[in-house]
Amino acid sequence: MKKLITLCLASMLLFGGTIVGAKTLKLAMDADPVSLDPHVQLSGGMLQYSHMVFDPLVRWTKDMKIVPRLATKWERLDPLTLRMYLRHDVKFHSGNPFTAKDVAWTLARLKKSQDFKGLFEPFADAVVVDDYTVDIKTKEPYGLTLNMCTYIFPMDSVFYSGKDAKGNPKDAIIKTDYSFANENESGTGKYQVVEREQGQRWVLKQFPQYWDKNTGNVDEIILTPISENATRIAALLSGDVDFIMPVPPQDYDRIENNKDLQLITMPGSRIITFQMNGKRKPELANVKVRQAIVYAVNNVGIVKKIMKNRATAAGLNSPKGYDGYDPKLTPRYDLAKAKQLMKEAGYEKGFTVSMVAPNNRYVNDEKIAQAVASMLSKINIKVELKTMPKAQYWDEFDAQVADIQMIGWHSDTEDSANFYEYLYMCPNKETGKGQYNSGNYCNKKVDELTLATQSETDLAKRSEMLKEVENILYNEAAFVPLHWQMLSWAGNKKLLNADEIINVMNFPYFGDLNMK
């Protein structure tokens, strides 16, 4: 017994006063967050970081409900105003108290951020009512105000104000050079960044004055980016890390068959599609030809064979749980019907099209494109396929170098209208609508409905409008739907509730994690 106590004491001295039972999570991702500034880039990695180091006003649960975080309750005062009541006694990492002023300041900064300004375009300046009440205002009635509050991670306005050592403003958002905010953080989140070697190693430690007392028991996170799939898996198998994301599909079975590990997958909300450019290739402007192509593509087969059932075959853009989801719109593969439609359109002999796809952006993207190309050959459409790495792909996509182009889309607003706005509204350089509509699909009704949903605050009515758009796109074969990618994580059995902290947005709430 005496020995044991000495041992304990010795170990406590050794580790410089860490609490006995301190839990460290070793986490490996394919890439690390690019900065400490949550507004510098809108990307999955940065949102994952924001959820560790900052708290949003409200956040999504696993079953897509919105729950309070820094806002305790909210009420709609009028069509333009959402009043937020804020939590008291919240401290930033710098020790400054959190007040309504910080919320207003953060929203103003989001509107200046290159990546977020588009999302926050509908918003007017927030109005501070008192220290713990703030009015979030929009310019027009806007149905997604609360959704967008999941993106407001209040920053410490005092900490980020003033000038840094070089005389530059501390709140500057700089993408390619030093800025105060890129190197320093003060949020209200559970974890503080105590050590950071960009691209190499991050150490996050629990913030002692964190407001939320009933969270998980992980008080240190060591984050290592491991870009090589095989190495990331090996690190998990050998016990060098506890949790990895994402998991390459070829290793799913291997992890599932290992009794010490757990594989967690979840149907994602990123839709993979092909767009058919009727402007570039007149044959594709013919609705029958487009329908024939959709009927010829066996997306259920692709999910089975290529994705090894780790994806959900799609008939429409909106995944289940979105307001635009319509269970009637199912995948439709029917080769006989496809041939019939080609005949009706007068293209029985077929024609040749060009196709491009990325080869390192989506899961198995290149293989999917090859499969679709060979499926189209069955209705005499000859496909000239070219694939390229993602760093080159998007400029080619924008230039519309091919007749049929692959694009995957995840809705930043977790709402159906985002798909239509970017992928199917008539391309318009002035308004920026249809920015990724390389099919040049253009339908006045789709535009009208999509714009109307923006200001519609009656959610039931809005949902009907969204469904109507999905039906139009489906019937007119505006695009070729393939599947929704699955999200995947894997960890060892030390993680007790790993399956509860993950969600369809792919930002795990590590703060809630419990470890053995």
Add this chain to the structure above:
Amino acid sequence: MIAFFIRRVTQAIFVMLVISIIGFAIKQSVGDPVREITGISVSAEEREILRDKLGLNDPFMIQWVRFVKDALHGDLGNSFYFKKPATKVIMSKAPATLELVFATSLLVILFSVPLGIYAAVKPNDWLSRFFMGASIIGVSIPVFLTAILLIYIFSVSLGWLPSFGRGELVEILPGWKSGFFTADGLKHLILPSIALTSIMLPLFIRLIRAEMKESLETEYVKFARAKGLKPARVLFVHAFKNTLLPVITVGGVQLGTLIAFTILTETVFQWQGMGSMFIESVERADTSLMVAYLVFVGLIFVVVNTVVDLIYGLVNPMVRVAGRK
């Protein structure tokens, strides 16, 4: 000598300019950095503004001239991803690569000399045949496969060694974080250096064996034996000494190759050195860092070669005369 010196240095400057042009040409085709540093929903105009700000819309020549001007002041541009000057990033990654190369060189020297000599002295021995056979296999397996095999055997199955990274580091000089001084750091060094060694070792074993065989046939070795000197002395002092010169020459050349091979090894082991940094900069379209790395590595080679040539010129006047046609 002065004329020779000036000629060599001019050549070196010319080579550097060519390297920078080639680097720039590659840069144009790697992809668009602005796409990589903005979210997908950022509007086209916003991207255009950013491109203008970063000077990516300027014609090729203007960009290149600007780059050369800055490079003369020691500024190789900013890495978009690291948000720091590229030279700083390269300098912070260099120690990892140098340590790996150093550990590998040590292993190669340690193993290639005894094995090479043994194979030369007893060419028909089964052990020698085994070494020779194994060395052929070593050369033919690509290094990333060797690396993954090593990880699966020693980390995943046996659990003896860590699978990735550099482990615990200590700062020995400002900015030089070394893994040589902690048990953990050394443990992390074992697998990557074995993987790299597997590429280099066979070459040196074969080289030493061939050279050694040749010198064992020479008259002076026979004479030394006839004099009744101890066999070991004949072997190591008389014969081996003379095999060293070609070995060192090749070794110097191979250092360059080694740096190239670290790229794959570093990537598999998530070893944060210059090699994996370069690959990642290509993947991320972090073009300024990519060009900076190419120029930096080019500079090292050019400087070393030029200095060697100049010393050669000092030592051996024939070289200077030969170049003056």
